[in-house]
Amino acid sequence: MKVNQIDVDKGMNVIDLLDQFDESGVLGAGRVARACNILAEMIQDEDMNVFLSLGGPLIPGGMRNIVSKMIREGHVNLIVSSGANITHDLVEAFGGSHYRHEGKDDEELNEEGIGRIADINVGSDDFEIFEGEIIKIFEKISQKKNVISIQELLHEIGLMVDDENSFVANAAKHDIPIFAPGLIDSMMGLQLWIFSQDHDFTISAAGDMPLLSDIVFGSEKVGAVLLGGGLTKHYTLASNVITGGLDAAIQITMDRPEAGSLGGAPLEEAKSWAKARCGSNLASVVGDVTVIFPLIYAAALDKISRD
8 A cells, every 4th residue: 555645735624634644654644643543432432441641741741731621521531640740730720830941041940949841940939839738638638537548639639629720620520530659759749748747647559459450340441541651651551451451542652662661662562461452452652742642632532523
């Protein structure tokens, strides 16, 4: 089958462009189109539970509203997030912000109390707002329970957050569980440790497993949207080993496979571990999540509306 050359026209919409990618069928364009098709199929499959994995600086990088929309639209049934993405979601929910980097020297930023994430800045003032508010929430939760799982903690926090764009709040409102196996490796984790020094309050990571295994065993099929690599990707894959692996998945990552890291591993490798089923529908896209996933999701929504 020959390669079809991509055409672009004035006024074409996202799905038209992705259709051109699909007809080309090769290189990055072909992989992006395949990921779009799989995502649309996962969303439309009423028998499939969709797990969303959030690794890397996605919330400070502008993906917050998209994640919240996926929750509100019923396009995701479970979230596995880094502690950092949860922290940065709550920074904004509590009135803080993220800012575009203006090219200042990092030592100058340090003097001004500003931390840099690539070309994103966040100030110590914003984290101070977060720290003050999250401690108040910990106080309320600890009065009800002194031992709580990470998932239960995040659900309780979400119920107390008044921000329609917060993915933590939207998940709690729509009863979508959030798992964060690396929560302690974040600013929230630091605040949890500080709080626990003079409060009888214990976070149980193992306490997440009964609910997670119930969801996996109770799912007729499981699909995954893996944004970024690392712990969140592995936790999502590994949680499905007990039933033979994922039925469908897409991943978008900047990691490379040569070093053997899980983050850069093509999804096909997961079949050897029974983290993805033999015959599962998979697509791996190498690229920046903040560029590629909005394109894929917007096109998938167009595609679904046409079907």
